[in-house]
Amino acid sequence: MKAIAIVLFALVVLLLGAAVLLFRGGISAKLEPTRFEEAVARRLLRAGIPRAARDLRSPIAPTKEAVAGGQAHFADHCALCHANDGSGRTEMGRNLYPRAPDLRLLQTQDLTDGELFYIIENGIRLTGMPGFGDGSEESKMESWRLVAFVRHLPRLAPGEKLEMERLNPKSPEEWREMQENEEFLQGKAPAEGRTPR
Amino acid sequence: MRSASMLLALCAAAATPLSAHEGGHDVRGTVTSVGTEELTVKTTHGEEKFALTPETEFVKDGAPASAKDLKPADRAVVHSKKKAGRLEAVKVEFRRSATARP
Numbered sequence: 001m002k003a004i005a006i007v008l009f010a011l012v013v014l015l016l017g018a019a020v021l022l023f024r025g026g027i028s029a030k031l032e033p034t035r036f037e038e039a040v041a042r043r044l045l046r047a048g049i050p051r052a053a054r055d056l057r058s059p060i061a062p063t064k065e066a067v068a069g070g071q072a073h074f075a076d077h078c079a080l081c082h083a084n085d086g087s088g089r090t091e092m093g094r095n096l097y098p099r100a101p102d103l104r105l106l107q108t109q110d111l112t113d114g115e116l117f118y119i120i121e122n123g124i125r126l127t128g129m130p131g132f133g134d135g136s137e138e139s140k141m142e143s144w145r146l147v148a149f150v151r152h153l154p155r156l157a158p159g160e161k162l163e164m165e166r167l168n169p170k171s172p173e174e175w176r177e178m179q180e181n182e183e184f185l186q187g188k189a190p191a192e193g194r195t196p197r
Numbered sequence: 198m199r200s201a202s203m204l205l206a207l208c209a210a211a212a213t214p215l216s217a218h219e220g221g222h223d224v225r226g227t228v229t230s231v232g233t234e235e236l237t238v239k240t241t242h243g244e245e246k247f248a249l250t251p252e253t254e255f256v257k258d259g260a261p262a263s264a265k266d267l268k269p270a271d272r273a274v275v276h277s278k279k280k281a282g283r284l285e286a287v288k289v290e291f292r293r294s295a296t297a298r299p
Contacts, residue, residue, distance in 0.1 A: 158254075158261035177223070181274045184225045185292040190241070 029097035041098065042107065049118050056114030060141065062148040070149025071160065073142055075167035081128060084164040086153035096128040104154040116147045220279035228271045231264065236286055238275055247277050247286040254288040267291055
């Protein structure tokens with residue numbers, strides 16, 4: 001009887017704790033996740049990846065070509081949230097809950113290649129990270145090239161970052177503005193106006 | 198039925214992409230002065246001042262550069278954002294003008 005009471009009490013405390021965490025600030029994504037939440041989420045993340053996936057080894061060598069392939073793909077698909085340098089310092093990345101992580105830091109670099117691959121292919125539930133895999137061999141190779149690039153991020157050179165900026169998706173207006181900026185810099189067009197961001 | 202449609206409408210609203218409203222703007226102009234913390238650019242609208250931060254990127258002739266490479270009379274495109282009531286230069290692209298001092 002006493003044991004049941006203790007279990008019930010523990011359950012109530014756990015539920016209350018979870019409710020406080022969940023409802024502080026309502027549904028707002030503006031709050032900074034607490035360290036406790038981050039620690040729990042990180043543990044759950046690793047625990048949620050099947051062991052077989054965790055131990056997967058990349059079938060491709062991290063050659064210059066593989067990294068370049070991952071770099072182009074990252075610029076086109078991932079940089080919107082993660083930023084070209086992986087810092088997560090973008091309008092999207094900074095405002096997601098949880099925030100887009102800095103992929104250059106140990107919390108990401110410490111993950112195994114298999115864990116990174118699994119996350120890219122399957123996404124992470126209740127975060128902004130979608131699952132990009134479609135099960136095809138082509139998609140898997142693309143994800144492995146991304147893994148190679150994520151490993152390269154801490155050593156990304158400024159020139160590589162500039163190259164990625166040229167590959168980032170752009171609206172027709174952004175393409176036009178880029179063209180006008182280039183013409184201005186080359187002295188072909190006079191200075192004019194300002195473009196709101 | 199009505200509540201189901203309302204729920205659908207709510208879900209659709211929640212799925213609309215968000216804008217973070219960072220503000221700021223991009224300008225094209227000629228550098229009139231550049232220091233370690235501030236850049237002034239003359240445009241057809243007058244002079245505009247931008248705060249330089251350690252995160253500000255400099256690109257000269259399409260290649261990575263630094264604030265030291267930027268000189269008065271250079272043609273520059275400044276990409277900025279509003280932060281704490283001031284305009285911060287995020288990226289400064291520039292090209293050496295024929296009249297700029299080396």
